[in-house]
Amino acid sequence: METRAFGTTELEVPVIGLGTWSVFDLADDQQSVADQVVDVSFKEGVRAFDSSPMYGRAERILGRAVSSRRDEAIVATKIWTDSVATGREQFEAQMNFFGGHVEIEQMHNLVAWRDHLGWLEAEKDEGRIDLIGATHYSRGAFDELEEVMRTGRIDCIQVPYNPREQECAERILPLAADLGLGVILMRPLGQTGLVGNPPPQKDLDELGASSWAEALLKWALSDERVHLAIPATSNPEHAKTNARAGSPPFLTEEQRRRVAQLAGV
Ligand SMILES: NC(=O)c1ccc[n+]([C@@H]2O[C@H](COP(=O)([O-])OP(=O)(O)OC[C@H]3O[C@@H](n4cnc5c(N)ncnc54)[C@H](OP(=O)(O)O)[C@@H]3O)[C@@H](O)[C@H]2O)c1
DSSP, X not given: OOEEEOTTSSOEEESBOEEOTTTTOOOGGGHHHHHHHHHHHHHTTXXXXXXXXXXXXXXXXXXXXXXXXXXXXXXEEEEOOSOHHHHHHHHHHHHHHTTTOEEEEEEGGGTTHHHHHHHHHHHHXXXXXXXXXXXXXXXXXXXXXXXXXXXXXXXXXXXXXXXXXXXXXXXHHHHHHHHTOEEEEEXXXXXXXXXXXXXXXXXXXXXXXXXXXXXXXXXXXXXXXOOEEOOBOSOHHHHHHHHHTTSSOOOOHHHHHHHHHHTTO
8 A cells, every 4th residue: 555754744654544423433343343454554554543532432443443552543633522521531531542542633524622631732742642643524614724834834635535525625724735734525425415316337447446436536636735634434344445445546627527527527
């Protein structure tokens, strides 16, 4: 799998990671579902795993699934609350789930970011966090996201990017490149509404793609301003397919336009 420098940070990331929203919100007796997905992911070269306190039991389940290879994993999780006290509680819980350290701590949906940034910087100075990030899922929040980016106090961002959600390409990706920020892509498959409606296989054959998921992930990663796509899955076969989409060749501009057309854009 291709690896990319994560902005101007010291991190190098394999370009496919794993999202955990919804798919890892599992009961204890379903832990093996996550274990299998994480095991396949590691075998295929995936290293980055994204979660959040918003995702129910996902952080706990992910923590157990990566525990035996924790030193190889890049854990990207989030603080999601408008209260600093609750944010600190979320962080302490993460220290338990993830062995006393997280590589990337993001401010989820920019909630109370002005209140959280200072104490997250203090944790970074203490070495319990490597990088600080900010996420938002909506273009309506991109003005505020730009404001956070321009503070010079964060290392990375997370935004949606797929043929049906390309808004970040206009202002956010160029600004991230100028500032040297790492770029993580949420919803790279456009959730089931996009990946669940594949075009005919003959159209995929023309693109050299073995699946619609591969075409969509390559569409995103062909933009070199991005560093890491985090498709979510609870299916080990899908995890394998997705990981393999992280190897070149990526798509030409013409092929990207064709994928967008097949996505109905
Ligand atoms: N504001 C935020 O910070 C924010 C917001 C949204 C998402 N995120 C992060 O980004 C991650 C990804 O976004 P997302 O989960 O919304 O959407 P996504 O990754 O675009 O799509 C996930 C869906 O695609 C299916 N899928 C995965 N691989 C597939 C394949 N090879 N073939 C067919 N179907 C496949 C999965 O179902 P199966 O289980 O059946 O494979 C799942 O339902 C999240 O999990 C989360 O970590 C962050």
